[in-house]
Amino acid sequence: MTSELAMVVAVLAPLAGAVLIAASHRHPNRRETATLATAVALFILVLPLLEPVMAGERPGTTLWEIIPGISISLEAEPLGMVFALVASFLWIVTSVYSIGYMRGHHEENQTRFYVCFAIAISSAIGVAFAANMFTLFIFYEVLTLSTYPLVTHHGTDEARRGGRTYLGLLLFTSIGFQLLAIVWTWSITGTLDFTVGGIFEDKVSPTLIGILLLLYMFGIGKAALMPFHRWLPAAMVAPTPVSALLHAVAVVKAGVFTVLKVTVYVFGIDLLADVHAKDLLLYVAAFTIIAASLIAIREDNLKRRLAYSTVSQLSYVVLGGMLVNEISVIGGGMHIAMHAFGKITLFFCAGAILVAAHKTNVSDLDGIGRVMPITMFAFLIGALSVIGLPPLGGSWSKFLLALGAARSDQYVFVGVLMLSTLLNVAYLLPPVVRAFFLPPPNAPGQHISFNEAPLACLASICVTAAGSVLLFFFADPLYVLLEPIVITTR
């Protein structure tokens, strides 16, 4: 199979899987086999692409030209590869996890759940492999829409409200700002193809570039820059696997991924160096990092706390992009992968606690580590990775980001990163501390009636936790992979 074909099939495979899943809605076993099989098939499709991309090839294909100059095209390049690999690998893990979770939780509408899940992954892969801004936008929107039913899954008033916020904000930003920016870009340059070094050249004034940059950055609502971050906590009404995969990996990472893509391939980091709007964005990102962390400290609901943590972490990537030097951009790209593994571990743990112990609040976690040691240990690993301590993956990306900030003589942001690390500690470690070191509430006559989470959940948690560790030792290939996106600009 050629690389081109593999890409197309990779986008279509989950869709075919979705059809299969829908077709077997009366047979839960068959349905879940279909889910798993598709997930594995997808990863097998994506993995071989790595080799040619590492070798410097850029396999690409145009599927359809909609308007002259605007086409649906796919292309594999390093940044996309990272995203695609992470997403497709974590889908396998999440599939295993969600089977355990959904059954353990006796959820309704499971078929709809798996179908939408598959469509969401398909569009995430589409985002990863998009060869131009238009294609990316299409998959970006499909991703929004296909995850909406997942967020609103429970159909309660709260879920509907959360869904409305989710959809409203994401569509508002993407249609209101991003699309405008895209059309505008097209009307200026006549192309939307992702090109190393950007597509604007010297066609427009810095002011206009600034306006466009702001439109893009705020238009990518999935990157959750304040003040458009509200959808992320709102989306936490979703079942945990959704929060885990979609709101730690697919959706939010599609957002920051797009941020990096736009920075590198639409504007080009050289062009952005002189644009003042990026400084504004830097401060917005820094503010988001700090503010979201502060909110996270005060959140008692574990999932919401993690959500605000995600908001904060996402801005790392934006920060990396807006610092516009090679190292910070690579650091941002690596952070996509590192944070994905770390955060998904945390969400899995939160879900496992919910399934096994029916607890959602941090303050209820006292002593739970004695009953669920594996879960809570994995939580610790995930937390440390997100905080950025060696020997865990998160430390590399944070290091590179700080280094990038220093390179640009923007020491303020080095400070921001340090401060945020401290805040991370402040909100991520207390659950662990409570779980292991505080005695369980000893209400008389109350027995601890729960155990570790279902096996499927536990296994997935271990895989992702181990992944966080492994990424620390194998960060170099990632660096090498990402290097070309900035090197060739010089």
Next chain:
Amino acid sequence: MRHHVILRVIAKLGIPFIVLFALYVQFHGDFGPGGGFQAGVIFGAAFILYALIFGLDNALKVAPMNLVITFIAVGLLVFAGVGVARQVSRLRRARRQFRRRTASRHPARRARSRDHGRRGHDRDLLHLRGPGPVAVEFLIGHYNYWIFIFLMMLGFYVVVARGNLVKKIIGLNIFQASVFLLYISIGKVLGGTAPIIIDGGGPVTYSNPLPHVLILTAIVVGVATTALGLSLVIRINEAYGTIEEDEINDMDQEP
């Protein structure tokens, strides 16, 4: 009404004459004013008169419902058929009558552009009266138009302001009639006569026939609208028990 002896007698005597007159109008249409449509209307009026006076059941005996429906449809078909037949026959005679042209703007005019200004005016020499001094001549020249405007405004006002559904339709009629007046005024030539050519056309000044044609069509359209509007009013009256707009609105709000 059907109990009045006088009415019945007069009607019985009158209806044959009306029908006869209708036939006259029908077949004399080529030469004098009138024609098929007017004749039909007169004929129809005679029939309605019959229905009003002798009761509907009797009328239906004369013309059963199905027959009426069939007549309507056949009538239209005959006319359309004549049109099509004519089209085909003309085409056979002069095939080049049908021309497909590229998008040049005025092929037709160029092709047929002949000087046919008997009165010696160049066609493109347009006489424009500027706003100029409001002379008596100007007043007289536009008097008709202003009457038309006033009537139009009256009719329009009745339509918009009145809540009674029947009155609205009457307003529409006045409104439309005023427009007819506008058209006919446009076509009038001072000193002209009705455009019926006598003796193969002599040096007589005729008024412009085209607006007359248009208005004939428009009148018919108007009466069709009226008929439809009135039947809607009847149905509304059945459904709501009133034909006052405000009351209907209130009733729609409540349920």
Next chain:
Amino acid sequence: MIAAHYAALQVVAPLIAAPLCVLLRRGIPAWLVTVAISWIALAIAIQLLIQVLATGTISYELGGWAAPWGIEYRVDSVNAFVLLIVSGISAVTAPYAHKTVVKEIPEDRHYLFYAAYLLCLTGLLGIAITGDAFNVFVFLEISSLSSYVLISLGSERKALTAAYQYLVMGTIGATFFLIGVGLIYAMTGTLNMADIATRLDAVENTRTVLAAFAFITVGLGLKLALFPLHLWLPNAYAYAPSAVTVLLAATATKVAIYTMLRFVFTLFGSDFALDVTFLAEFLMALALVGVFAASITAIFQNNVKRMLAYSSVAQVGYMLLGVSFFSVTGLTGGIVHLFNHAMMKGALFMALGAVFYRLGSVHIDRMRGLGKQMPLTMFAFVLGGLSLIGLPLTVGFISKWYLILAALERGWWPIAGLILLSSLLAVAYIWRVVEAAYFRDPATHHPRATEAPPALLVPTWILVLANFYFGIDTSVTVGIADNAAKVLLGSGG
């Protein structure tokens, strides 16, 4: 031989079929005739379009009388496209009509219904194809009268008042139009459109022509539901029988817009419209206000048909917005939206018709939980809704793309932003329905509905798929629209 007569056949075929329907006296044969004629009309429209694109403008002299004296049918790429839209929608709606008509209209009137349907089609096609200003009026009345009738057949009594309201406003509109034509005639002495266009140049700056322009614009504005003149539309669409709503919503306003384009660009010329009048600014303001006002009103409607009717008013705003740019891109956007909106509104109203067929109501509360009871119908509705919102890969996106591009070309980026913001309002009202259908439990006291019959689903899905097909392969629609825009502007002189 036949090919030469396509232009005439386009109108005459349904015209002759209408009395035939009456003579048939039976619902089902009349329906079959209607379907056959609709398809024939579509085939003819496609043929005409191909001819026009290949050889340029077609002129056809009816009765063999040459143009300024007789009546001429004149087909260029603009109205060929409109013909295609009208006959295409009719070709899909006619098969759809049968089931709904059986459900909604007493049986002894079916054949009359189809006759009226065909007449409406005749009128719409006639308006689009004719090259004679007065003839437009005649066909306008044919289509209007038949649509009054069709609307009044709705199953609620409000349908009657809606039809009456439409009758009064429609007649005022037509009469305004007639006044305008009369004034033009007074200044030019001709009724042939092409002829008027040349002769009008000489008298362009007179007040009479200006008044004529104003009257024609307002008259047509009434017909096409330009924002403050749209009052008849929501009720008319909401209470008409399902099939009628589909036909009217997808075609009637389009034809009126076409007529406006024809008059503004071909007859008066874009220079006149731009320099002498304030049409561009006027239209743009009205269109934008209309888009927002109507969309916001739509959000608060509980009758979903009415909601979509208000959305139609908003969508008309988009089309006029495209026109008001007076540029090739803007016009392309406006014209292609004629087509695209026909696709999406057709699909949406058809899906609603299927809901009405099963539930007997399209109230939003009754539609709770329908996502499970009528999955295919509701999914069609969702997809149509996405197209209405303008998400990529749907036709709605293509229209928006061109409109925004046109705004940016002029450097009016706030307007581009407004266009985008307004489409978010569409999200709001469409999503009310989606939430009700998918994420609310059905009220228990209502019987469960089952999926709509295939006779309704198939046409619905044809239109839904068309939404996507023409959203991906735009070469046909945008190509023709672009051509049409150039024809309009090029001949504007």
Next chain:
Amino acid sequence: MAFLVIIALAIMRLRNLFGVVMLSGIYSLLMASVFVILDAVDVAFTEAAVGAGISTILMLGTLALTTSREKVPMHTPLLPLVVTFVTGAMLVYGTWDMPAFGDAAAPPNQHVAPYYLERSLAETGVPNVVTAVLASYRGYDTLGELTVIFTAGIGVLLLLGRRREKAATKPEAGDGGS
């Protein structure tokens, strides 16, 4: 002409609908005579038959089935007044540049019309030019006109088909055309 205005005003004021209908009949007759003065004999004929005849009868029929008193409108007619005056003003403005009434040299009497007057007899063999134009040159308008009547006929049938009384009267109006 002045009579026309007076009657129109009376129609507006009068609340007895029977009276209004009668007045509108008279109005149509007057209109017809104006048409005769303006040389439009055919139009006059039609207006008399249609306006004074059929329309009046139709309206009487309607009134017989509904009610004959108009009620006082509840809302103030300010907006309609404004709308009407704006329209009227626009028209007055428009007439300013119109050719004077009865001017033989005005464009409408110059361009197409003379052709009909000169050639219709030769080409169609019908001395009444109006009829000639109606049936030949603009025959398709007339076809359309018939279609309109047909539509109205169908409409009335559809609306009132079950009700015996109207069903017999209305289609007659349609039948008259064919």
